[in-house]
Amino acid sequence: MNTTNELRKNIKSLIAEKKVDLFLGWEKGSLPLAATPLFVTAEDQADKAIFDVTCGNNLSIYFTKDKKQFEGRKVGIAVKGCDARSVVLNILEKQIKRENVVIVGLPCNGVLDRKKVLAKTDGREVLELIDNGDTVIVKGNGFDLQLNREEVLSSSCLACIYPDAQEYDFFIGEARGEVPNEGRLKEIEEFQTLSSLERWEQTRAEYEKCIRCYACRNVCPSCYCNVCFVDQNDPRWIGGTSEYTDTLIFHVIRNLHVAGRCVECGACQRACPMDINLLMLNRKVAMEVKDRFGDIAGLDINGKPAMSDFKEDEKQKFIMG
């Protein structure tokens, strides 16, 4: 609650001192498991702002997907660790200017995955949620469950290394520092030890579930092409069905398009209605980018995104002749 109060105070002073015209934060949602994005333009609206375990939305997507709204305006934004990395990436990719953004960093303890909570309640509707730190209490009609925090956190948060904003103008609360999270790559490492046929089968089982709703693309802060390759009709790269051939192209290419730009915020996986493990391939590619090119997306505001940078003497064993 302290963080929330601090955040409100901060927003008020930013608006009062005319440092920002608009502030992006979260407010309590109409459903208990998800906060709603909040746009603050006047001081009295700041009291609606909250910050807790339900604030999963990565607000930086407004910078790229609703660009016109921000032209010539000063914007404040509340960010978790991963959101801060997206904002940095947006700045590096010249979607918004650094001097036009005021970044308010928050210490993040992870966000909820709605689907994990609903699995625990057997799909019964949750009417109230209380965050007690280590445990989360969910209440509904005829049930009252105490859940371990780790059971219901988004899988991206369980593997998070940078929970604090790395780039900020103001930081509220106590920073958590870098979390080593040594087990974060365990899933990938296990997957890599399988034979190629087993990997193919598993990939297939995963991506066959896709219904091509494009929720993952729409929530992704790194996906903002004017015309996405899946929507292109001439030339048409991908068929219109949800057959495996088409879903495979969609997911693999989306992954490669966000390669070196994915901040692993997990928004795609939380948004997926079919519960596809989207993060695994993302993490695999991020790992590869780090190993090969030594770059972690969105950490260094003076750097360059890995895929628009190069070194002249990179290893090129795979090249023929």
Add this chain to the structure above:
Amino acid sequence: MNKEFSPRITSFLCKWCSYTGADLAGTSRLQYSTSIIPLQVMCSSRVDPVFLLKAYLSGSDGVLLGGCHPGDCHYETGNYHTRRRFALVKEVFDSLGLESERLKLSWISASEGPKFARVANEYTEEIRKLGENPTRKSIFL
């Protein structure tokens, strides 16, 4: 009598080096594999990963990407970007259990007609050993 398997290799060749190299191989009357289907692109970095995957899933037995040698790019840095991108495409193919051996990148300059012919022949031979692209056998995977 069994007809020898003749693979189809979709080749994206950059206009300034590899395609001209292929031209040189032709005008020098060098014999090279007829499996190569050349497609001209303005730069090897024009080739989006979707081209490679689409070619593979549409039944190409092999996909060859040809560009200028590092440092020789007509647009100065295009092929460096290709190199990074291609490394990732290969890695993703590998990790999903697709056959990354069916993707090849080669640097061929405009003066390297003989090299183009050699790469074409060697690659065709490699693909012949691998056999037909499994996605050719069915409409859907």
